[in-house]
Structures are given as C-alpha cells and as structure tokens.
Amino acid sequence: MFCPKCKGVQTVIKVHEEKDLSKPRLCDVQCLDCGHVVYYQPYDFGSTFNVVTNNKNVDSK
Numbered sequence: 001m002f003c004p005k006c007k008g009v010q011t012v013i014k015v016h017e018e019k020d021l022s023k024p025r026l027c028d029v030q031c032l033d034c035g036h037v038v039y040y041q042p043y044d045f046g047s048t049f050n051v052v053t054n055n056k057n058v059d060s061k
C-alpha cells in the first residue's frame with residue numbers, strides 16, 4: 001500500500017475487526033513519510049486468514 005499523496009510507504013495503524021468473519025476486514029493505514037491517514041482500506045494481505053477461535057460453543061464431553 002502506498003500513500004496517494006506522496007507515494008510513500010504506508011503502515012497499518014488499526015485493524016477494524018469484523019464480527020462477521022465472512023466479511024473482509026478493514027484497516028486504517030498511515031503514511032510513514034507524510035503522516036497521511038487513509039481509513040477503511042481492505043485488510044487482506046494475500047491469503048493470511050487467521051481464524052479467530054472463540055470457544056463459545058464448547059461441546060466437550
């Protein structure tokens with residue numbers, strides 16, 4: 001991801017977690033050079049899909 005203003009390198013500063021895991025996650029990114037922040041960018045770096053394990057429905061016997 002590159003800054004639309006100065007073409008600098010952007011870094012992720014915040015990830016918006018989706019409760020519905022079928023939806024793509026979004027993130028805020030900030031330019032390391034000029035500090036320009038772009039909100040709600042798609043957060044799918046390739047296929048790094050970390051499944052969140054919430055053990056709500058534990059049916060262990």
Ligand SMILES: [Zn+2]
Pocket residue numbers: 003004005006007008031032033034035036
């Ligand atoms: Zn920039």
